[in-house]
Amino acid sequence: MSLLKLTHLKVHFPTQDGIVKAVNTIDLDIEENGKVGLIGETGCGKTVLGLSIMRLLQPDTRIKGENVYKGRDLLKLSEEEMRKIRGKEIAMILQNPTTSLNPVLKVGDQIAEAIRLHQGLDKRAAKEKVVEMLAAVKIPSPEKRANEYPHEFSGGMRERVMIAMALACNPTLIIADEPTTGLDITIKMQIVRLMKEVTKQRSMLFITHDLDAAAEICDNIAVMYAGELVEYAKTEAIFKNPRHPYTQGFLNSLPNRGLKPIRGMSPSLIGIPNGCRFYPRCDHAEAACKIQHPEMVELGNGHFVRCLQYDRS
Amino acid sequence: MLRKKTFAIGICILVAFSIIAIFSPLLTPYDPYKIIETPLEKPNKNHVLGTNALGQDIFSRLIYGTRATLLIGFIGALVSISIGTFVGTVSGYYGGKIDEFITRAIDIIMTIPMFPLLLVLSIFLTPNMLGISVLMGILGWAGFSRIIRSQVLSLSEYNFIYSVRAMGARDPYIMAKHILPNILPLVVVKFVFAAQNYMLMGVGLGFLGLGDPSMIDWGQMINCAYTNGGFALGMWWWLLPPGLSIAFLSIAVSLVGYSFEDEINPRLRRMVS
Amino acid sequence: MIEVKDLRKHFSSGILKKHSTKAVDGISFLMERGETLGLVGESGCGKTTIGRLLLRLLEPTSGKVIFDGIDLQQLKKAELRRLRPRMQMIFQDPDASLNPRMTIADSIAEPLKLWRKMGKSELKERVSELLEMVGLNPEHLNRYPYQLSGGQNQRVVFARVLALNPDFIVADEPTSSLDVSVQAQILNMMQELKKEFNLTVLFISHDLEVVRHISDRIAVMYRGKIVEMGNTKDVLGYGKHPYTNALVSPVVIEEDALLQGDMKPVNAFGCVFYPRCPFAAESCSKREPEMVEVEKGHWVLCDKI
Numbered sequence: 018m019s020l021l022k023l024t025h026l027k028v029h030f031p032t033q034d035g036i037v038k039a040v041n042t043i044d045l046d047i048e049e050n051g052k053v054g055l056i057g058e059t060g061c062g063k064t065v066l067g068l069s070i071m072r073l074l075q076p077d078t079r080i081k082g083e084n085v086y087k088g089r090d091l092l093k094l095s096e097e098e099m100r101k102i103r104g105k106e107i108a109m110i111l112q113n114p115t116t117s118l119n120p121v122l123k124v125g126d127q128i129a130e131a132i133r134l135h136q137g138l139d140k141r142a143a144k145e146k147v148v149e150m151l152a153a154v155k156i157p158s159p160e161k162r163a164n165e166y167p168h169e170f171s172g173g174m175r176e177r178v179m180i181a182m183a184l185a186c187n188p189t190l191i192i193a194d195e196p197t198t199g200l201d202i203t204i205k206m207q208i209v210r211l212m213k214e215v216t217k218q219r220s221m222l223f224i225t226h227d228l229d230a231a232a233e234i235c236d237n238i239a240v241m242y243a244g245e246l247v248e249y250a251k252t253e254a255i256f257k258n259p260r261h262p263y264t265q266g267f268l269n270s271l272p273n274r275g276l277k278p279i280r281g282m283s284p285s286l287i288g289i290p291n292g293c294r295f296y297p298r299c300d301h302a303e304a305a306c307k308i309q310h311p312e313m314v315e316l317g318n319g320h321f322v323r324c325l326q327y328d329r330s
Numbered sequence: 331m332l333r334k335k336t337f338a339i340g341i342c343i344l345v346a347f348s349i350i351a352i353f354s355p356l357l358t359p360y361d362p363y364k365i366i367e368t369p370l371e372k373p374n375k376n377h378v379l380g381t382n383a384l385g386q387d388i389f390s391r392l393i394y395g396t397r398a399t400l401l402i403g404f405i406g407a408l409v410s411i412s413i414g415t416f417v418g419t420v421s422g423y424y425g426g427k428i429d430e431f432i433t434r435a436i437d438i439i440m441t442i443p444m445f446p447l448l449l450v451l452s453i454f455l456t457p458n459m460l461g462i463s464v465l466m467g468i469l470g471w472a473g474f475s476r477i478i479r480s481q482v483l484s485l486s487e488y489n490f491i492y493s494v495r496a497m498g499a500r501d502p503y504i505m506a507k508h509i510l511p512n513i514l515p516l517v518v519v520k521f522v523f524a525a526q527n528y529m530l531m532g533v534g535l536g537f538l539g540l541g542d543p544s545m546i547d548w549g550q551m552i553n554c555a556y557t558n559g560g561f562a563l564g565m566w567w568w569l570l571p572p573g574l575s576i577a578f579l580s581i582a583v584s585l586v587g588y589s590f591e592d593e594i595n596p597r598l599r600r601m602v603s
Numbered sequence: 604m605i606e607v608k609d610l611r612k613h614f615s616s617g618i619l620k621k622h623s624t625k626a627v628d629g630i631s632f633l634m635e636r637g638e639t640l641g642l643v644g645e646s647g648c649g650k651t652t653i654g655r656l657l658l659r660l661l662e663p664t665s666g667k668v669i670f671d672g673i674d675l676q677q678l679k680k681a682e683l684r685r686l687r688p689r690m691q692m693i694f695q696d697p698d699a700s701l702n703p704r705m706t707i708a709d710s711i712a713e714p715l716k717l718w719r720k721m722g723k724s725e726l727k728e729r730v731s732e733l734l735e736m737v738g739l740n741p742e743h744l745n746r747y748p749y750q751l752s753g754g755q756n757q758r759v760v761f762a763r764v765l766a767l768n769p770d771f772i773v774a775d776e777p778t779s780s781l782d783v784s785v786q787a788q789i790l791n792m793m794q795e796l797k798k799e800f801n802l803t804v805l806f807i808s809h810d811l812e813v814v815r816h817i818s819d820r821i822a823v824m825y826r827g828k829i830v831e832m833g834n835t836k837d838v839l840g841y842g843k844h845p846y847t848n849a850l851v852s853p854v855v856i857e858e859d860a861l862l863q864g865d866m867k868p869v870n871a872f873g874c875v876f877y878p879r880c881p882f883a884a885e886s887c888s889k890r891e892p893e894m895v896e897v898e899k900g901h902w903v904l905c906d907k908i
């Protein structure tokens with residue numbers, strides 16, 4: 018059963034230089050209990066996609082399409098109804114732990130705030146829960162750490178605080194925006210294991226640059242380029258048999274696969290030309306690619322690609 | 331949406347009061363200092379709110395009173411917020427010994443009850459209105475500076491401050507260019523609330539008869555009405571208008587202050603919870 | 604180029620300053636000009652703190668940092684300031700490294716305005732040059748940091764740091780918020796700069812693959828101490844310290860034996876790694892180990908070697 022279904026989702030930002038089309042016609046399905054990995058170049062719109070599901074973008078942002086969650090279109094809910102969903106139904110682990118934590122409040126109080134908001138626990142119970150959550154994300158001496166301020170934590174610890182905060186209210190869907198950045202390998206493995214454990218009965222949209230972690234956690238991977246999905250398939254298929262030239266190039270730039278960056282610059286999201294978005298950087302580009310914008314086609318077995326090589330229509 | 335409305339309403343009222351204050355000479359039917367009628371006249375065609383015990387036009391005095399109240403609030407807030415911002419920023423930014431010294435000093439200052447001290451000083455110094463406002467500002471910056479300090483302290487831990495320091499910028503530059511703009515929203519909110527506080531305090535002083543005798547202010551008017559038996563005689567038109575004005579003004583300032591406060595509350599905080 | 608002598612930094616916390624965190628606890632090393640030293644270690648072991656101490660953005664509790672023959676601790680404030688453009692740091696978490704109220708253009712131009720006397724047009728030119736160097740579009744110039752993605756902000760940080768042509772850079776997880784392709788671009792760019800300007804880099808990272816690729820030498824840190832140091836090949840290939848081995852092949856470590864990043868003093872005297880060390884002997888808890896040179900230029904802090 019589909020838990021969250023995005024249909025033709027578009028997110029545009031008006032800026033003084035023109036309209037930034039950060040997310041452009043995304044269709045994505047997250048099953049109940051499904052874990053979808055979202056990978057792609059920096060600045061391709063992953064975070065914006067996550068924030069638009071939570072409806073946390075600035076008011077002047079233009080959002081079109083549908084985000085149907087449990088049969089309700091989130092984009093049509095009132096702010097009050099949405100607030101009840103945030104944190105409790107859908108929680109987001111934000112990308113930048115330093116700026117997402119309030120520097121003047123103790124870490125424990127910030128987590129407690131989230132808990133008390135939705136669970137109606139009293140102060141003491143909330144405090145206990147905070148310590149429990151901090152321990153769950155492997156913060157050593159949690160009682161003491163709960164009384165410290167964010168700047169007294171190292172980068173990796175702050176990241177773990179963010180995870181604790183998101184888990185605190187037991188949400189059905191977690192949107193995790195690069196939760197393993199800044200963690201060392203041992204802790205990362207713990208966190209990955211932790212995420213796997215806590216998402217056994219949950220769904221997750223896992224935004225990441227860490228392909229190993231994505232491979233470990235997710236059932237399906239969506240590859241995004243310049244505001245749209247270019248490939249979607251089972252995790253194994255993406256890594257073993259990537260079909261889109263972008264995905265192929267992306268994987269080749271891994272340090273252990275040769276550290277070969279994709280040539281050219283990331284495209285501007287203002288005034289996107291017709292045709293394939295990846296065309297200027299693609300090694301397989303043909304004349305038609307410049308003119309015709311490819312559609313997502315299924316190659317079978319739940320493997321979708323947006324590339325004219327495969328688009329026979 | 332609601333926030334925008336409250337803000338708009340508050341600002342409108344404030345602007346209206348300011349216009350009244352600036353253009354009071356043009357708006358008053360009579361010279362507020364001049365004795366023009368028989369004293370204790372009831373409201374009538376010529377004198378909308380009647381006259382006071384000296385035979386001065388109450389309506390004209392009410393309008394002139396706006397000036398004093400607004401000025402006291404504004405100047406008082408300006409003085410205390412400026413000192414507070416400066417001291418708080420320096421203390422939070424430099425940390426170490428300077429910070430310790432300032433923090434201790436503020437702790438001591440904060441134990442001094444301000445309003446009684448203000449009363450005593452006003453009795454002894456009998457300052458004029460400007461003096462009163464500056465005095466209030468000087469007495470009131472400490473608490474505010476503490477808030478600023480803690481903000482600056484945590485801001486200094488942000489990497490962008492480290493990064494400007496690493497670039498070799500001078501401290502005053504960093505404070506002016508990087509710290510101040512980031513605490514400015516807070517400063518503005520505190521300014522608004524401080525102004526409100528000082529307005530009320532100014533009225534209080536006037537009511538106790540400690541205001542600037544050469545200026546007309548609402549507190550003084552109430553005091554005057556009270557001591558001259560306006561209360562006993564049930565002359566509500568003498569007592570009520572200044573009282574209502576100050577209440578109205580104070581509410582307007584609150585509206586603005588609260589909507590500002592909502593605005594600066596980090597949006598991100600709402601996100602996670 | 605850089606000489607660090609017995610550097611220490613203890614943070615005290617709590618009201619009575621009773622509890623003290625030894626973030627950096629007696630570290631010494633040397634860096635040659637043009638060398639890249641990779642610094643690895645678990646989260647919270649004090650890597651960022653070392654970076655800040657090297658540039659004297661933090662005052663050390665004790666110890667010395669000598670930069671190009673100059674003892675930083677002896678410098679007056681103004682002298683230190685004049686030295687600043689030569690040493691720069693790229694901070695962890697790019698979103699917090701830029702002033703949220705400054706446009707990207709202003710942020711990149713700031714170091715130039717501070718140190719180079721430039722006309723407006725020259726400044727503009729240099730800014731767009733830097734922008735291109737790090738792979739951003741001119742359309743980003745008038746935006747604020749919150750209007751860019753994390754990776755884009757990180758590139759802005761790069762541009763700012765490169766603006767002054769420093770000799771020495773501390774790069775604190777510079778690529779962790781970048782996708783693999785941009786990461787490859789940036790790493791290659793750093794290699795080139797290194798060759799071209801003989802740049803000295805302290806490269807802090809959690810990603811061993813990346814560190815392996817970019818560093819000449821590697822230092823492994825554990826709880827405020829360097830436990831192993833040597834050539835990249837030696838350390839990652841033939842690591843001697845049990846902690847290094849745990850890092851290199853983390854699969855073998857089980858949940859609780861795991862390195863949890865707690866900085867509480869385990870034992871006032873013994874080896875820092877003692878409580879978790881699979882080879883620990885009674886004697887390890889009593890005596891602090893000393894650095895021994897197992898091969899030329901390969902140092903290990905362990906008594907059992």
Ligand SMILES: Nc1ncnc2c1ncn2[C@@H]1O[C@H](COP(=O)(O)OP(=O)(O)OP(=O)(O)O)[C@@H](O)[C@H]1O
Nearest residue numbers: 030039059060061062063064065750751752753754
């Ligand atoms: N408020 C905004 N106004 C204008 N443009 C914006 C705004 N927020 C984001 N953008 C642009 O939208 C694009 C997508 O940004 P987003 O943060 O989603 O990237 P991302 O895929 O999460 O990248 P990263 O992996 O680096 O975090 C970027 O090019 C960014 O510059």
Ligand SMILES: Nc1ncnc2c1ncn2[C@@H]1O[C@H](COP(=O)(O)OP(=O)(O)OP(=O)(O)O)[C@@H](O)[C@H]1O
Nearest residue numbers: 169170171172173614626646647648649650651652
């Ligand atoms: N300003 C501070 N006040 C108190 N404690 C601090 C402060 N800065 C750092 N610490 C503590 O010092 C230790 C080392 O922190 P540091 O940031 O150097 O770790 P790190 O190795 O960079 O970790 P990460 O990889 O997670 O970024 C941590 O335990 C941290 O809590």
Ligand SMILES: [Mg+2]
Nearest residue numbers: 064112752753
């Ligand atoms: Mg992002």
Ligand SMILES: [Mg+2]
Nearest residue numbers: 172650651695
């Ligand atoms: Mg760090």
